[in-house]
Amino acid sequence: MSETYDFLFKFLVIGNAGTGKSCLLHQFIEKRFKDESNHTIGVEFGSKIISVVNKMVKLQIWDTAGQERFRSVTRSYYRGAAGALLVYDITSRETYNALTTWLSDARMLASQNIVIILCGNKKDLEADREVTFLEASRFAQENELMFLETSALTGENVEEAFIQCARKILNKIDSGELDPERMGSGIQYGDAALRQLRSPRRGQPQGSQDCSC
Amino acid sequence: MRRRSSSSASWRSSVAKRRSEGRCFDEFGFALTKRKDQTLYHRCHDYSYPQLSPVRVKELCELLSYWNGRSFICRSQIERFIRMGIPPSLRGRVWKCLLNVDSLRETSDFNYRSCLLEVRGSLVDLGVSEYGILSAIATLSETQNDLGSTSQQASSGPDPGYSRDDVTLFRQIALDLQRSFPCHRSLMGDSPEAIEGQAKLFRVLIAYAKYNPKIGYSQGMSYIAAVLLMQLGEEEAFWALVALLDKPKYLAQLFDLNLTEVQHQVKVFDHFLKHRKPQLSLHLETMGVSSVHFIMPWLLTLFTSLPCWDSVLAVWDLIMLNGVCVVFQTSLAIMELLEPRLLGLNDEAAVLPLLLRVPVNIAQYSVLMPALWSTEVQDWELKCMNSLVLDDTLHGPKTGTCTHAHTHVLTQLVSFNGKDQAVLDQKGDMNTFNKNAVGGSKSVLTRVLRLAQRYLLDPAARRWAEQKTQPRQTSPAPGPLHHKSRVSTSLTKARAKSRRRSMQRCVSHCTPVRGATDDVAVAPTPGMDAAFANKEDRPQRVFKRTGTGPVGKVARRRSNNGHVQPIRAKSFHTQDSGNLIGRDTCRSSAPSSSALPTSLRTVAFSASTPPSRRPGSLAQPGAGQPLQQQDTPRTALIK
Numbered sequence: 001m002s003e004t005y006d007f008l009f010k011f012l013v014i015g016n017a018g019t020g021k022s023c024l025l026h027q028f029i030e031k032r033f034k035d036e037s038n039h040t041i042g043v044e045f046g047s048k049i050i051s052v053v054n055k056m057v058k059l060q061i062w063d064t065a066g067q068e069r070f071r072s073v074t075r076s077y078y079r080g081a082a083g084a085l086l087v088y089d090i091t092s093r094e095t096y097n098a099l100t101t102w103l104s105d106a107r108m109l110a111s112q113n114i115v116i117i118l119c120g121n122k123k124d125l126e127a128d129r130e131v132t133f134l135e136a137s138r139f140a141q142e143n144e145l146m147f148l149e150t151s152a153l154t155g156e157n158v159e160e161a162f163i164q165c166a167r168k169i170l171n172k173i174d175s176g177e178l179d180p181e182r183m184g185s186g187i188q189y190g191d192a193a194l195r196q197l198r199s200p201r202r203g204q205p206q207g208s209q210d211c212s213c
Numbered sequence: 214m215r216r217r218s219s220s221s222a223s224w225r226s227s228v229a230k231r232r233s234e235g236r237c238f239d240e241f242g243f244a245l246t247k248r249k250d251q252t253l254y255h256r257c258h259d260y261s262y263p264q265l266s267p268v269r270v271k272e273l274c275e276l277l278s279y280w281n282g283r284s285f286i287c288r289s290q291i292e293r294f295i296r297m298g299i300p301p302s303l304r305g306r307v308w309k310c311l312l313n314v315d316s317l318r319e320t321s322d323f324n325y326r327s328c329l330l331e332v333r334g335s336l337v338d339l340g341v342s343e344y345g346i347l348s349a350i351a352t353l354s355e356t357q358n359d360l361g362s363t364s365q366q367a368s369s370g371p372d373p374g375y376s377r378d379d380v381t382l383f384r385q386i387a388l389d390l391q392r393s394f395p396c397h398r399s400l401m402g403d404s405p406e407a408i409e410g411q412a413k414l415f416r417v418l419i420a421y422a423k424y425n426p427k428i429g430y431s432q433g434m435s436y437i438a439a440v441l442l443m444q445l446g447e448e449e450a451f452w453a454l455v456a457l458l459d460k461p462k463y464l465a466q467l468f469d470l471n472l473t474e475v476q477h478q479v480k481v482f483d484h485f486l487k488h489r490k491p492q493l494s495l496h497l498e499t500m501g502v503s504s505v506h507f508i509m510p511w512l513l514t515l516f517t518s519l520p521c522w523d524s525v526l527a528v529w530d531l532i533m534l535n536g537v538c539v540v541f542q543t544s545l546a547i548m549e550l551l552e553p554r555l556l557g558l559n560d561e562a563a564v565l566p567l568l569l570r571v572p573v574n575i576a577q578y579s580v581l582m583p584a585l586w587s588t589e590v591q592d593w594e595l596k597c598m599n600s601l602v603l604d605d606t607l608h609g610p611k612t613g614t615c616t617h618a619h620t621h622v623l624t625q626l627v628s629f630n631g632k633d634q635a636v637l638d639q640k641g642d643m644n645t646f647n648k649n650a651v652g653g654s655k656s657v658l659t660r661v662l663r664l665a666q667r668y669l670l671d672p673a674a675r676r677w678a679e680q681k682t683q684p685r686q687t688s689p690a691p692g693p694l695h696h697k698s699r700v701s702t703s704l705t706k707a708r709a710k711s712r713r714r715s716m717q718r719c720v721s722h723c724t725p726v727r728g729a730t731d732d733v734a735v736a737p738t739p740g741m742d743a744a745f746a747n748k749e750d751r752p753q754r755v756f757k758r759t760g761t762g763p764v765g766k767v768a769r770r771r772s773n774n775g776h777v778q779p780i781r782a783k784s785f786h787t788q789d790s791g792n793l794i795g796r797d798t799c800r801s802s803a804p805s806s807s808a809l810p811t812s813l814r815t816v817a818f819s820a821s822t823p824p825s826r827r828p829g830s831l832a833q834p835g836a837g838q839p840l841q842q843q844d845t846p847r848t849a850l851i852k
Contacts, residue, residue: 017432018388036254036395039388041433041518042509045565051373060562067385067432071620085830088632094359094381130358 005049005056005190009169011162012077014102015065015087016095023089023152025063028162033153040065042073050159051112052064052166060188073153078109081089082178082186083116083165085110088136088148090120096136103143111185113178116145119166121153158174241522242398242443243300254396255520255571262523263298270300277303280310288534294481294529296586302527305444312456313532316450321455325448328420328468338374341383341414344408346390353384386418386430391434394517399443414439417451424455428468433513434458439516440529462536467512479505480602482512485541486548488598490660493552500561507568511544518569519576527582542590543581550575550584597661638716 012080013021022044024032029046044063049056061082064074078084088095095202106116118132118140138176140147146164150157169187172178180187237245239258246254265273273294281287281389291307299307309315318325336342337355339348360377390411394400399410417438435459441450457463467475485503486494497503510518516528534540548555551567575581710775 017385036401037392038395038518039392039432039435041436041513043506045506045562045569047562058562065432069431072471072473073476073505073509092354093361094354097361130354 003049003058004185005090007055007056007170007173008058008060008190009082009166010186011059011061011165012064012081012084013061013087014084014106015066015093015119016072016080016083016089016098016102017068019066019087019089019092019095020152021066021085022063022069023088024085024161025061025117025148027152027155030138031155043077044072047145050140050163050166051169055170056190057166057170059166061162068150069104075105075109078106078114079111080112080184080186081110082169084110084114085119085161085165086116086145087119087121088131089122090131090136091122091125091182093130096120096131099139103145113172113185115165115168115172117161117168118145118147119157119161120147120149121152123149123156124153216723226849227832233508236398236401238398241423241526243394243522244396244397244398244401255518255570256396256522257520257577258521259577259734260521261578262527263578265294265300269294269297273303273307277306277310281312282316292534293755295527295622299410299530301526304530305449308441308444308453308533312453314445314452314456317456318448318452321452323424325420325451328418328423332419332423335375335379336383339380339383343387343412343753345406346387346411350384350387353380353387356380357384357577364559381420383419383431385432386415386435389435390414393439397439397443398438408440413442413447413450417442417454419446421458428458428470431468431472433510434468436514436517440515440525447552460536460538462565463532464515464537464540466537467540474508476505477599477602477606478512479508480605481506481598482541482544484506484598484601485545485590485594490548493548493555497558497564500559501566502564502568506565508544509612510569511547512540515540516543519571519581520573521576521578524576524581525555526576528585531585538590538591538595541595543585545590546584546588547575549588550580560590597664598843600664601660606659607703700750706732752800838840 012054015021022037023034024048025044026032026037029048033096040063042065045061046063047058047060049058051057062077064070064077068148084106086106088099088101090096103116106114118136120133120136122128132195136149137147139145146168148157148161148164151159153156169178173180173187178185178187239245241257242261243258245258246256276287276290276294279287291311339352340786341352343349357377357380360380391400393414397410398404400414401407414435418430418435421434421438421699422428434454438450438454441457443451444450445453458468460466467478469475483494486497486504513531516525519525519528528539528543531542551571554567555564558567
């Protein structure tokens with residue numbers, strides 16, 4: 001019954017209302033489009049184990065409410081998130097314009113090592129496109145974000161977005177840029193990882209204590 | 214530009230069409246889902262609410278026909294029916310009565326129809342109709358895009374009949390229409406019924422945003438408005454929404470522009486949880502689960518996220534009757550039911566889904582409702598917790614540092630107020646909890662007492678309290694000062710009451726009528742509104758919260774087969790307090806009579822007062838007596 005995984009990452013899904021955050025999450029977890037979905041009040045929560053570069057990673061995903069006024073509540077979730085999906089709707093420039101404020105929230109409140117991937121959702125509605133791939137990818141480059149266009153309806157690039165984000169985090173851990181044991185990193189070691197650990201220094205299963213030696 | 218909206222709309226709506234075809238609906242209008250999808254939609258279609266007998270239904274109809282919201286008797290009668298279960302067909306009328314919809318509409322300057330006419334102008338200018346929500350969303354997004362680009366060019370053309378904010382508002386509401394109860398027949402897909410339902414919901418929400426621009430539209434409201442629309446006509450639903458969202462008794466404390474209020478209420482709930490369920494609260498804290506993670510939907514959509522609709526409606530019945538404290542009551546009842554399971558889980562990822570999607574076997578009527586009835590949350594408690602949170606935000610949490618002072622106050626209060634021995638009992642109870650957990654709940658109690666003390670030592674506030682102890686001081690007003698003073702008023706009242714009780718012991722030889730009038734200083738006078746009558750008994754409970762476990766159950770049993778229905782568990786409560794305190798039993802009957810309507814009070818009094826005279830009568834009771842007497846303990850405290 002107990003799941004084995006090497007790492008646990010906390011993810012956040014943010015972006016304006018109606019951009020399809022909950023649908024992305026649902027598509028990712030259930031592998032199908034939920035066409036009768038409620039709008040999110042507060043947060044929703046989902047988790048899934050995926051395999052990234054030979055490691056099993058458990059993602060704990062917080063899906064937030066999009067309305068402007070819920071932002072004060074969403075702010076409390078940034079701390080302790082290892083990765084974030086910043087979602088906009090390619091058919092709505094308004095949601096794209098709002099990205100800067102979302103980003104400044106994330107930069108201010110999340111750990112500085114948070115890995116953010118920009119998702120231009122509703123890729124299936126090509127006819128209604130308002131935000132071009134080019135300008136969004138330029139925005140992503142300027143702000144050092146990863147970027148993908150996704151479709152929660154068809155499932156295109158949805159899993160990819162989560163996996164890319166997780167892969168980047170793993171890379172950062174390997175390169176030592178990210179220390180999973182640092183408080184609020186949003187990363188924990190799983191049981192599998194603990195068993196394989198060679199260095200006794202990483203004895204803390206929660207990885208939440210700073211090592212004093 | 215228009216072409217694109219039509220293309221997307223037709224595509225998406227074809228999906229919608231497929232969905233709505235050949236769907237069956239349950240008795241509350243929710244689409245039946247395949248068993249394998251039930252977990253997905255998280256809705257249970259097996260209802261277990263009690264059916265009212267035809268005689269009772271007739272009685273309820275009669276009650277509603279002569280309904281008077283200010284009448285204490287009407288309210289206690291309706292509470293009896295709510296506990297028995299309101300028949301779905303009469304629910305709309307019951308809510309209308311409880312919310313006082315008609316008088317609200319008559320007394321307001323706001324005109325629903327003319328407001329909609331104004332809005333219609335903007336909608337026409339925008340080329341949007343509420344009868345085609347999907348294309349409306351597309352058009353509004355488009356207009357928003359255009360407005361965005363024109364504002365960048367800083368060119369202001371001729372003033373359109375709408376503002377940028379209007380467009381944002383319309384779009385946000387339109388976005389949420391099909392995402393509120395997407396499985397309810399009145400809102401799902403594009404059947405004529407659903408199109409009408411979405412249009413109504415759109416109008417009600419727009420009208421509310423115009424009615425109260427300070428709050429506007431907040432996500433969550435659409436769920437509340439949709440439930441109201443399932444029971445009431447459009448305009449009635451609008452006024453019911455106004456009553457719910459604006460009256461301090463209901464949800465005025467929950468909705469505001471940036472959700473600071475609701476976050477405050479989340480902290481209030483935290484305090485409740487810490488006080489009532491110290492172990493669970495600690496457990497959640499160690500897992501890193503904070504209340505804000507799961508309670509927002511409960512607060513902002515009034516439990517419509519629960520899977521069992523019969524329970525949701527019954528909870529709403531109670532909310533309509535008793536106001537916002539029922540929201541906390543229900544939350545605590547759910548926590549209570551979930552507690553054993555939650556304590557067995559050690560992972561955030563396992564706990565949160567349970568809390569965000571309360572399982573059917575807990576939300577179902579036959580489980581949730583009894584738990585709810587045996588959970589009590591009183592207005593005064595809510596105020597205490599509110600002032601604690603305010604105190605935290607003003608002074609920062611000071612748990613631990615002042616413990617010594619607290620104990621001092623505690624012993625002082627207890628020493629000259631022997632009757633409040635319940636405090637000691639409570640402490641004794643708490644010793645059985647684990648040590649850490651005790652810290653939490655004890656500090657809540659001691660901090661309430663500290664607030665009370667701080668207030669009592671403040672002469673200005675004391676004067677206010679003296680006014681307060683006089684009858685007919687009701688109407689709660691918001692504000693930190695008020696909250697604090699209300700807490701201590703409860704304390705002084707509690708002392709006054711205990712004094713009075715000891716007096717009544719001596720007065721038992723007086724005529725029943727006389728006894729009843731003696732009570733007048735604090736007892737509800739006939740015609741006084743029930744809310745005040747409700748507060749009447751609160752002071753006594755200040756000191757015995759954790760000791761009240763059985764009270765609710767007793768009350769429930771009583772309410773199920775009793776003929777006379779006093780508000781809540783009042784009469785039993787006082788009796789219970791009599792037992793707790795362990796003094797003579799005759800005393801306990803007197804306050805219970807104060808909970809009854811005057812007409813019945815005489816009967817109850819004569820029935821319950823033993824004929825034997827009590828020796829050593831202390832003073833001849835007069836109307837002003839309780840006031841004079843209560844000064845004594847207070848001055849003692851000051852000394």
